[in-house]
Amino acid sequence: MSGPGTSPSARTLAPLYAAGFTTAFGAHSIAAGLGAESGGIGLGLLTFGVLLALYDVAEVVLKPLFGSLSDRIGAKPVIVAGLVGFALASLLGTTSATPLMLGLARLGQGAAASAFSPASSAAVARLAGPEAAGRYFGRYGSWKGMGYVLGPLIGAGLIWAGGFPALFWSMAVISAVAAVWVWIAMPWLPVLPRPRYTVAELLRQSTRRSFLVPTLALAGATGALGAAVGFLPLLGSGLHLNLFASMAVVALLALSSTLTQPLAGRMRDRGRLSAPRGMGLGLAMIAAGLGLLAVLPLPATLYVSAVVVGFGIGITTPLGFAHLASTTPAERMGRTMGAAEIGREVGDAGGPLIVGAVATAAGLAAGLGTLALLIAVAAVLSGFLLRRRPAEPPAPGQPAR
Numbered sequence: 001m002s003g004p005g006t007s008p009s010a011r012t013l014a015p016l017y018a019a020g021f022t023t024a025f026g027a028h029s030i031a032a033g034l035g036a037e038s039g040g041i042g043l044g045l046l047t048f049g050v051l052l053a054l055y056d057v058a059e060v061v062l063k064p065l066f067g068s069l070s071d072r073i074g075a076k077p078v079i080v081a082g083l084v085g086f087a088l089a090s091l092l093g094t095t096s097a098t099p100l101m102l103g104l105a106r107l108g109q110g111a112a113a114s115a116f117s118p119a120s121s122a123a124v125a126r127l128a129g130p131e132a133a134g135r136y137f138g139r140y141g142s143w144k145g146m147g148y149v150l151g152p153l154i155g156a157g158l159i160w161a162g163g164f165p166a167l168f169w170s171m172a173v174i175s176a177v178a179a180v181w182v183w184i185a186m187p188w189l190p191v192l193p194r195p196r197y198t199v200a201e202l203l204r205q206s207t208r209r210s211f212l213v214p215t216l217a218l219a220g221a222t223g224a225l226g227a228a229v230g231f232l233p234l235l236g237s238g239l240h241l242n243l244f245a246s247m248a249v250v251a252l253l254a255l256s257s258t259l260t261q262p263l264a265g266r267m268r269d270r271g272r273l274s275a276p277r278g279m280g281l282g283l284a285m286i287a288a289g290l291g292l293l294a295v296l297p298l299p300a301t302l303y304v305s306a307v308v309v310g311f312g313i314g315i316t317t318p319l320g321f322a323h324l325a326s327t328t329p330a331e332r333m334g335r336t337m338g339a340a341e342i343g344r345e346v347g348d349a350g351g352p353l354i355v356g357a358v359a360t361a362a363g364l365a366a367g368l369g370t371l372a373l374l375i376a377v378a379a380v381l382s383g384f385l386l387r388r389r390p391a392e393p394p395a396p397g398q399p400a401r
Helices: 010-037 045-073 075-093 099-128 130-185 199-207 209-238 243-269 275-295 299-326 330-362 364-387
Strands: none
Touching: 010 045, 010 075, 010 099, 010 130, 045 075, 045 099, 045 330, 075 099, 075 130, 099 130, 099 299, 099 330, 130 209, 130 243, 130 299, 209 243, 209 275, 209 299, 209 330, 209 364, 243 275, 243 299, 275 299, 275 364, 299 330, 330 364
16 A cells, blocks of 8 residues: 555546546536437437436435445545446446436446445545655646546547437446456555544535535635536627637636646745645636626637636646645545545536526626626635634644645
C-alpha cells in the first residue's frame, strides 16, 4: 500500500481512473442519447424527465451506503462488484429500447455507479496519501471530466451507428474491462478498525467546515459543468454559430479543465496553493466566466468563457477532494467520499435547473448570471470559512497540514 512519502505506480491507479471515466461516460452518454432519440422511441416529457433522473436518484440515495460499505469490507471488492453490476445493467439495456427497459437499465447503472464511484475516490485517497492527494485527484478528475464531455459525443456516434443497443454494449464492455483491470492491478487495502460513533458525533463530522466547505465547492464546480455542457452550445446556436462551432465550446471547456486539474493538484502538494485559496480562486473564475456571458454574449466571449470556466473547474475539483482526503481519517474515507458525492450530484442537477428556470422567465443571460452570482457566493465562503477556524485534526498517523 502506498502512503505518505511513497508514490503509487501508474499501474496501480490507472484502473481507478478507468472506473472514474466509466461512471461519467455512462451518466452523460445515455442522457444525451435519450434527448436525441426521445421522439423516435415514444418518450413524453414526463417519461423523459423520469429516465434522466433515475441515474442520479440512485446515486444520491446509495453513494453514502456503499461508501460506508467500502470502509467495512475494503474498497477493492466494492469497486469490482460495482463495475460488474454496471456491465450487467448495461446488458439489460441492449435487449429493448422501450421506456421500461431503458429505465431499468439506467436505474441499475446508477445503483452500480453508487458503489464503485465513492469507493474509487476513497481508494485514490488512501493509495496517494495526504501529501500527494492533490496530484492524484487531479489525474482522477481529468479522466472523469473527459467522460462527462466525451460521453455525449461518443454516445451520439454509437446511437447513430447502431441505436441504443450499440451504446449499451459499449458501456458493458468498458465496465467489464475496468472490473478485470481493477481486480488484477489494484492492491488490497487493509480494512482499518473503526471506532463506534454516537449520533451526535456523526452529526458533528458531517457538519464540520472541513467537510461542508469542500463539498460546497465541488457542488458549485459540478453545477457549472452541467449547465455549461447543455447551455453553452445552446447559446452558440443562438449566436448563429454552426453545430461544429457550438460543440467546440464544450470541447474547449473540457480540454482546459483536463489540463488544469493535475497542475492544480501538484501546486497544492508542493505548498504553492492552499485548499481555501485555491477553491475560492477556482469558483471565482467560474463565476467570472459565466458572468461575462451574461453581460456580453458574443461568439468571442463564448470561447473565452469556456476556457475560464474550464480553468476554474480544473482548480476547484482536485483541491476539494484533496482537502477532504487530508482531513478525513482513513478508516472512514469511504463514507466521507460517498457523502461528498451527494453534493456533486446535487450540483450536477441543480446547476442546469437553476439556469433553465430563470432563463424561462427572464432569458438565458439572466439564468447564467444567477448561477454566476450563486457560485460567487460559494467562492467567498470557500475562500474564508476554512481560514477562520482550524481544520479537522488529521487522521491518526497522518501528518498535520
